[in-house]
Amino acid sequence: MxxxxxxxxxxxxxxxxVPAPQVxxxxxxxxxxxxxxxxxxxxxxVEFGKANLVQKARQQPDKVRQVLDKIKTDGLMPTLEAVFNKLEQPLPLGYCNVGNVIAVGEGVSEFKIGDRVASNGPHAEFVCVPKHLAARVPDNVTDEEAAFTVIGSIGLQGIRLCNPTFGETIVVIGLGLIxxxxAQLLQANGCRVIGVDLDPAKIALARQQGITGINPSEGTDxxxxxxxxxxxxxxxxxxITASAKSDEIITQAAHMSRKRGRIILVGVVGLQINRAAFYEKELSFQVSCSYGPGRYDEQYEQKGYDYPLPFVRWTEQRNFEAVLQAxxxxxxxxxxxITERVPLQDYQEIYARIGQSRSIASVLIYPLNTVHRSSVQIMPVASFAGANGVMGIIGAGNFTKMTLLPALQKASAHIKYIASNSGVTGTTLARKHHIPISTTTHQEILSDPEVDAVLITTRHNTHAAMVLQAMQAGKHVFVEKPLALNRDELEAIQQAYDGSVTLTVGFNRRHSPHAQKVKQLVGDAPMNIIATMNAGFIPLNVxxxxSKTGGGRIIGEACHFIDLITYFTGSKVTAVCMNAMGSQPTAQTDNATILLKYENGSTGVINYFSNGSKAYAKERIEVYTQERTAIIDNFRITRAYGFKGFSKLKTPLNKGHANQCKLFNxxxxxxxPALIPFEEIVNTTLASFAAIESMQQGKWISLQAQAQPELQPQAVLNHIDVI
Structure with a gap:
């Protein structure tokens, strides 16, 4: 498509x-x-994209500070590589879409095939959107009219926050499309509307609709x-629906308001507020968030949990419906x-002059005979028949883009497929890394007999089911951590694993030259290890x-350090105790200390903290044994004390990804054999589960005494979603 x-x-x-999305x-x-x-x-x-690096930096000073902090911790070259990789990430354009439903996903009863709907889907021939980001179009509303639904709801949400009553005077500053x-919706609400803009054509259009239009450039105060x-x-x-960097607009809005008036910002303007004007009039000021309640709430948008109507009358979906009713x-x-109607293939008629365009609204028209195809051939598919090590990658997120693919490229890996949900990121990466096929369904990878190995880098809740599917298809598996999110998923994998294929989890740190050097130095004697992770804060709504999607940061990320300590000790975890900041039920599992006991008498301590400075190094590992000490500082410098013939190893940031991919290939x-024994992978995964259980129960959890539940692999497979 x-x-x-x-x-x-x-x-x-x-x-x-790009390949069309799957429902x-x-x-x-x-x-x-x-x-x-x-x-x-x-x-x-478009204008931001065309700006040079200096101009981009000036527009995003907060990002510049993040870059400077990253340089201090990771070094210049890794930071520059990350920045340029980020800039290469494509952005789908558009959010005002109309079309016909051709497939309905599991759990959707509000729509059926054949329904005509408006949604916030992008400019694409096929779009897949969550059910709460679409609304059915009334029969007497044309597709062209319905295309205004989403952008109309942006204005409507601003009106709802303003809460106008019949007969009130409302000023709209900025007479662009929103x-x-x-202004029209305010009129329908019984308000007297005054529109303000510097463009005579927009003023004229407003006046045609019965709106009082004022153009300050013509001398009107x-x-x-x-x-x-x-x-x-x-x-x-x-x-305020205008876009301007000046603070003048917010100041004017305050001066023209009555006492206890309301000012709502829908657009983007300078916000140096004149306190005196706001203070004397007791003005209310509020910024409107897009389409309405539910926006950016994953529970509402992605998981489909609606807000009860008696308590939240107007959600973003109900705003869509209200606009369509109007x-x-x-x-x-x-x-x-509508200023112009342009066939999709002639899109440059709009975008080539978008910076100078005086248009109000441009509509793209789509062909009706497009065939839904789940894969796109990016380049000629070389014959992989008889070749060893042919791979397919499922997942095209940041880890795949910035870490996995560069490492596999260095390893000269043969990659035939990359699968992504939307098709856009996968296709972009396929072009960059010369991968022949971009697809939106991982089943195509699993069914291809030429594919020997599957690499899984999707969200954590899909890992276990995809591992099972790949093993059942006879493919070797590399899955980025964690292997599973709960005991049922892990047990299903244990039952399915028969050793006929290898299973590797992305515990890369054991493959770092720093970890391997320390392993060589310390030998097999019992040891004490302290691993500190300055993980950085991540908002709780991510x-x-x-627990059901990401598993939390202990299961999802601290497992790296359980595996690393297991690698150093050459032993297995027997018991786990975790203490987290705060108390149940609100303990912060991303600010926690984990204690580990090992079979050979070694002990491990993992300090996993998210409340430290991002300017400080992210990872530090200390190993103490036989009156000797080795310290790994952020996988850039390893210092050793008490070891004959060795004192320091210094490299660019190296967490072992490249070596891991080389060895896997x-x-x-x-x-x-697999890079990590299957028994160690299971032990590490169980230890991460035990850490959470320990915090919840307030005691040590023994791994040796745990009884495994019985679960058939199919029970896990039933919960997988398609890619």
Missing amino acids: KQLIQSFKTGATILEE GRGSILIQTTRSLVSLGTERML GLLT VVKYVTTLTNGTGADGVI MAAGHLQVLPL WVHD ERICKGG
């Missing part, structure tokens, strides 16, 4: 051929007929005009706002904290 994407690196807008659980698959170009938002993205839609029109009272509310009733007239091509 064709999809419009934006390059942050060059600013180029590209109509890319997911809780989502619907839509074949697009129309989409609306949001000229304001998309113009900013401003004009907002907006504050005095509003004050006079309201008999000296001032506006009841001001909704169109159906004739209260919202959008067709006069998926890694979700050799195993797949030439044969040999």
